[in-house]
Structure formats: C-alpha cells, structure tokens
Amino acid sequence: DADVTQTPRNRITKTGKRIMLECSQTKGHDRMYWYRQDPGLGLRLIYYSFDVKDINKGEISDGYSVSRQAQAKFSLSLESAIPNQTALYFCATSDFYGYGYTFGSGTRLTVV
Amino acid sequence: TQLLEQSPQFLSIQEGENLTVYCNSSSVFSSLQWYRQEPGEGPVLLVTVVTGGEVKKLKRLTFQFGDARKDSSLHITAAQPGDTGLYLCAGSGEGGSNYKLTFGKGTLLTVNP
Numbered sequence: 001d002a003d004v005t006q007t008p009r010n011r012i013t014k015t016g017k018r019i020m021l022e023c024s025q026t027k028g029h030d031r032m033y034w035y036r037q038d039p040g041l042g043l044r045l046i047y048y049s050f051d052v053k054d055i056n057k058g059e060i061s062d063g064y065s066v067s068r069q070a071q072a073k074f075s076l077s078l079e080s081a082i083p084n085q086t087a088l089y090f091c092a093t094s095d096f097y098g099y100g101y102t103f104g105s106g107t108r109l110t111v112v
Numbered sequence: 113t114q115l116l117e118q119s120p121q122f123l124s125i126q127e128g129e130n131l132t133v134y135c136n137s138s139s140v141f142s143s144l145q146w147y148r149q150e151p152g153e154g155p156v157l158l159v160t161v162v163t164g165g166e167v168k169k170l171k172r173l174t175f176q177f178g179d180a181r182k183d184s185s186l187h188i189t190a191a192q193p194g195d196t197g198l199y200l201c202a203g204s205g206e207g208g209s210n211y212k213l214t215f216g217k218g219t220l221l222t223v224n225p
Contacts, residue, residue: 004154042217043155043200058212090154098204099143099162101213103154 003027006091006104013081013111021076021107023091031098032074034058034066037088037106046089049074081111115139116203116216124222128190133219135201136183142204144177144184145213149198158186191223 004025013019025032034046045058047066055068063085065077078085088108092101117136125131135144143162147155159168161177161184168175172195174187188195198220202213 040217043202043215045212048212092154098213099160100145100157101147101155101202102157103147106152106154 001026002105003102004091004093004104006089006107008107009105010108011110013109015082015111017081019078019081019109021078021089021091021109023074023076023104024072025074025091025093025102026072027093027095027102028071029093029095029102030071031094031096032068033092033094033101034064034074034076035090035092036060037090043090046076078109078111081109083111085109086111116201116214118199118201118216118219120219121217122220122222124224125191127192127223127225129223131188131191131221133186133188133199133221134183135185135216137203138182139203139205140181142181144181145202145204146175146184146186147200147202149200149218150196155198155200188221191221193223193225196221196223 007022030051033048035043037043044060049055049068052068067075088106090106091104094101119134145160146158149155159175164179164181166177172189176185198218200218202215
C-alpha cells in the first residue's frame with residue numbers, strides 16, 4: 001500500500017456541488033498538508049495540520065475547508081465548487097522537522 | 113512571502129548530455145528539498161540539503177546548497193530518458209516556518225533517446 005493514499009483519483013463535478021477529497025497516511029506522522037497544483041503556478045498550500053487539534057490556513061484557503069478525523073486522516077472539502085477550483089490536488093505528510101514530504105498520487109478535479 | 117525562482121522553466125536535451133537546473137531566492141532557507149514529479153503522480157523527494165555549501169550525490173544527480181543557503185543547483189550527468197519529469201525545488205524557511213514548504217514552479221525536463 002502507498003504511504004499516502006488519496007481518493008478519488010479523478011472527479012468531475014458540477015458548479016455549486018459540495019465535494020470531499022480524502023487522504024490517509026501510514027507514515028505515522030503528525031503533520032499533514034493539502035496543496036493544489038495549477039499549470040504555471042506551481043504547488044500552493046491550502047491548509048496544513050500539525051495534529052488532530054491544530055489546523056491552519058495556508059495561502060489559498062478561501063472556498064475550502066478541512067477536517068482532521070485522526071492522525072492518519074485529513075480530508076479537504078469544497079463547499080460550493082466553482083470552475084476555477086479545477087486543479088490537481090495533493091495531500092502530503094511530513095515528520096516534525098519537515099525535511100522531506102511524502103505526497104499522495106493526487107486527485108484531478110474538474111468543475112464544470 | 114519567500115519566493116523560489118527556478119531556471120530554466122523548460123529543458124529538452126538528448127540522451128547522454130549533461131544539464132544543470134537552478135533554484136534561487138533572495139531569502140535564506142533552513143533546508144532546501146528537490147522533488148521529481150512524473151505525469152499523473154505526486155512529487156517524490158530526491159534529496160534534502162540543510163547545510164550551506166553542502167553537496168549530495170544520488171547516482172548521476174548532484175545537488176548543491178549555496179553557502180548563504182539562498183540557492184541550490186541540481187546537476188545531472190549523462191541524462192537518460194528515465195530522467196524526464198518535472199523537477200521542483202522547495203524551501204523551508206527560517207524563524208519557525210520549517211513546517212511549510214515554499215515551492216518553485218519547476219523545471220520540465222525532457223530527455224530524448
């Protein structure tokens with residue numbers, strides 16, 4: 001099994017729909033992150049969590065929310081999807097020092 | 113906001129050639145990481161450098177962290193088609209922000225057989 005598993009791998013949804021992307025990790029790390037990747041813009045941080053009770057906004061959190069259900073699980077929700085949220089979404093985890101992230105394989109989300 | 117500039121943005125070379133990719137910033141980083149990303153997959157960590165002037169080698173790949181910890185380079189010797197991918201540098205900052213990585217936009221490398 002992969003160290004970081006994201007579901008679904010691909011999703012097409014309609015404008016205005018609520019959608020949840022899920023992430024689970026087997027690394028045993030406390031720190032988890034959600035990034036989105038857009039052509040020409042690179043990877044941008046949406047939310048990060050240091051542990052189950054510590055969740056923080058990243059640089060582009062508007063329109064997104066997260067839930068840390070357990071040390072191993074961190075989900076990302078789009079409350080009301082809009083077309084400019086079409087992107088590749090990655091979940092990642094790291095140890096305390098952050099010297100190397102482990103990424104999932106990503107979710108390709110298309111909002112039509 | 114700490115910015116990382118990568119150059120070149122695109123690089124297309126023939127198998128067997130050498131290449132260098134650069135990652136530069138005006139900010140000091142406590143660590144600099146390099147990742148490779150293949151289409152449809154997440155970035156995979158290649159190396160982390162933490163000491164100014166540090167050089168690390170991974171087979172045909174050589175990574176260097178600048179003395180001032182503001183820049184880094186990745187050199188590939190005798191490139192092979194399997195080296196094709198998007199190379200990303202990422203820095204974690206000084207002053208308590210070690211947990212958040214700032215990514216460059218990447219260098220898309222194509223190695224032609």
